[in-house]
Amino acid sequence: MLFKVIGCLFVILSFSACASKTSIDIKQQVALQKEATSIIQQFANTLKPQLKQALQHGGPAYAIETCSKAAPLLTTQLSKQTGWSIKRVSLKARNHHTAIPNSWEKSILQQFNRDQADGKSPSTMQASRIENGTYQFMKAQSVTPVCLLCHGENLKPDVVAALKKYYPQDQARYYKLGQIRGAFSLTKQL
Numbered sequence: 001m002l003f004k005v006i007g008c009l010f011v012i013l014s015f016s017a018c019a020s021k022t023s024i025d026i027k028q029q030v031a032l033q034k035e036a037t038s039i040i041q042q043f044a045n046t047l048k049p050q051l052k053q054a055l056q057h058g059g060p061a062y063a064i065e066t067c068s069k070a071a072p073l074l075t076t077q078l079s080k081q082t083g084w085s086i087k088r089v090s091l092k093a094r095n096h097h098t099a100i101p102n103s104w105e106k107s108i109l110q111q112f113n114r115d116q117a118d119g120k121s122p123s124t125m126q127a128s129r130i131e132n133g134t135y136q137f138m139k140a141q142s143v144t145p146v147c148l149l150c151h152g153e154n155l156k157p158d159v160v161a162a163l164k165k166y167y168p169q170d171q172a173r174y175y176k177l178g179q180i181r182g183a184f185s186l187t188k189q190l
């Protein structure tokens, strides 16, 4: 009898462990959001100085080469360190291996664009959902003056040449100040 009860309990426990989580309480949600935001901050705090240094050292065309190595490397390192899957996505991708949004990400990016056109501040734009036992979080990234060197309308010829070399499928140009360039998209298994 006891074995039967224990066996049954085991079945119930393993079933609930396997069933994917569909909801979490608000406290958990706030904690996850904080964690995701701090990873995004860490990404920016690491990449921006590297980009700045490369820009000062060799100009934007040189910095594109630096960025083409540093950005994917940093994403992999941070993912390993934190256990979160980390992506940067865009409706107009530069890196077509990493930055193409899935359907949820696409709909959120479209919403960010509509909000930006309505005058909402990009720094407040974020979204989250729970899907297939994962928590997913997105945060908008907008265009500031420095971004225009590599994502703007009037790119220098050597920048155009570097983009052609490293990103032949590049779509991430012709942006104007304040527009939404893309978003961070982070996922954690619950």
Ligand code: HEC
Pocket (backbone or CB within 6 Å): 051, 060, 061, 063, 064, 065, 067, 068, 069, 071, 072, 088, 089, 090, 092, 093, 094, 095, 096, 098, 099, 141, 142, 143, 144, 146, 147, 148, 149, 150, 151, 172, 181, 182, 183
């Ligand atoms: C020196 C040129 C340069 C500057 C300046 C620059 N970027 Fe980029 N950006 C790149 C390159 C190169 C990539 C592709 C990196 C990769 O392969 O992951 C990229 C990729 C991105 C992506 C990932 C999505 C995609 O399309 O691949 C986002 C988001 C992004 N940049 C936002 C910005 C923002 C916001 C700024 C200004 C704060 C900025 N970038 C400034 C060169 C630049």
